[in-house]
Amino acid sequence: MKQFRAGLAILALVAGMLAGPTDAAAAGSFTCSGGTATSPATIPAGTYTSLTVTGICHILGVVTGPAVGPNGTEVITNCNAPGGAVHVLGGLTIAPNAFLDAGSCAPTVTVAGNVSVGSGGTFILGCSPFLVIMPPVPPFPTLCPGITTSDSIGGNVTSDQPLALIFHATTINGNVSVLGGGGGVNCNADLTLSAALDSELGSLGPTPAYTDFENNAIHGGASFSGLQGCWFGIFRNQVWGSVSVTNNTFADADATEVATNTVRGNLTCQGNSPAAQVGDSGGLPNTVTGRKLGECASL
Numbered sequence: 593m594k595q596f597r598a599g600l601a602i603l604a605l606v607a608g609m610l611a612g613p614t615d616a617a618a619a620g621s622f623t624c625s626g627g628t629a630t631s632p633a634t635i636p637a638g639t640y641t642s643l644t645v646t647g648i649c650h651i652l653g654v655v656t657g658p659a660v661g662p663n664g665t666e667v668i669t670n671c672n673a674p675g676g677a678v679h680v681l682g683g684l685t686i687a688p689n690a691f692l693d694a695g696s697c698a699p700t701v702t703v704a705g706n707v708s709v710g711s712g713g714t715f716i717l718g719c720s721p722f723l724v725i726m727p728p729v730p731p732f733p734t735l736c737p738g739i740t741t742s743d744s745i746g747g748n749v750t751s752d753q754p755l756a757l758i759f760h761a762t763t764i765n766g767n768v769s770v771l772g773g774g775g776g777v778n779c780n781a782d783l784t785l786s787a788a789l790d791s792e793l794g795s796l797g798p799t800p801a802y803t804d805f806e807n808n809a810i811h812g813g814a815s816f817s818g819l820q821g822c823w824f825g826i827f828r829n830q831v832w833g834s835v836s837v838t839n840n841t842f843a844d845a846d847a848t849e850v851a852t853n854t855v856r857g858n859l860t861c862q863g864n865s866p867a868a869q870v871g872d873s874g875g876l877p878n879t880v881t882g883r884k885l886g887e888c889a890s891l
Contacts, residue, residue, distance in 0.1 A: 637676025653699030706747035767812035774821025851875025862886035
């Protein structure tokens with residue numbers, strides 16, 4: 593019996609050596625650093641006790657390119673290989689000026705703890721048919737044709753002066769707080785975001801920084817305050833608490849779009865420029881259990 597167990601141990605050791613670095617990573621803290629806009633560092637599939645991003649990083653998923661989107665017009669060269677799921681047993685931290693794309697390649701990501709995004713940081717999470725790039729004019733090609741992910745965050749999402757947050761089809765079991773940031777009141781191209789979402793650019797034009805929450809389930813409240821950027825929108829979210837959109841300024845006259853959300857608390861919009869609106873989204877009135885206040889009173 594002892595010889596048999598020893599043989600199994602040797603076989604397991606050999607199998608581990610043969611598995612190589614491309615297999616799922618074992619549990620442990622992990623920091624993703626380095627990377628460039630056109631060649632982001634890859635976070636390997638696996639389970640981690642905590643995850644920190646200090647560079648320009650991405651997580652690979654089921655989208656492998658090269659051609660996705662309507663009629664194959666959108667080319668995402670960064671999705672150059674299939675990837676597995678990433679599970680974080682604790683928290684996810686995106687350091688100041690760091691970048692994590694966990695959306696455009698449609699990976700599976702779960703975070704049991706909180707998510708923190710530092711000043712100038714960017715976080716793209718989740719994929720749905722409505723995840724689009726931001727060219728100057730329509731049409732807006734989708735990056736996830738027919739794909740909806742099921743990512744989740746067990747705690748809160750907090751961000752202080754982030755550059756861009758783009759959340760789609762994600763379950764958040766805590767609160768969402770976005771305070772300030774946005775890159776300034778302009779629609780100038782953000783080179784890293786452009787490379788992540790629209791590697792070929794071409795006639796579609798570059799992508800500015802923007803913040804967008806769509807098709808999420810937020811089991812707390814959500815607050816968006818003091819953003820200064822190109823564009824902002826929240827659509828088709830299920831929110832169990834109150835939502836506030838206050839004192840934000842955007843360069844796009846069609847920004848501050850708030851539509852088709854279900855809010856079980858109050859929906860408050862005030863001090864925004866432009867004022868909260870449905871815009872060209874084609875969205876429906878928000879369903880609010882509490883009160884619609886300020887600019888959102890008629891939305």
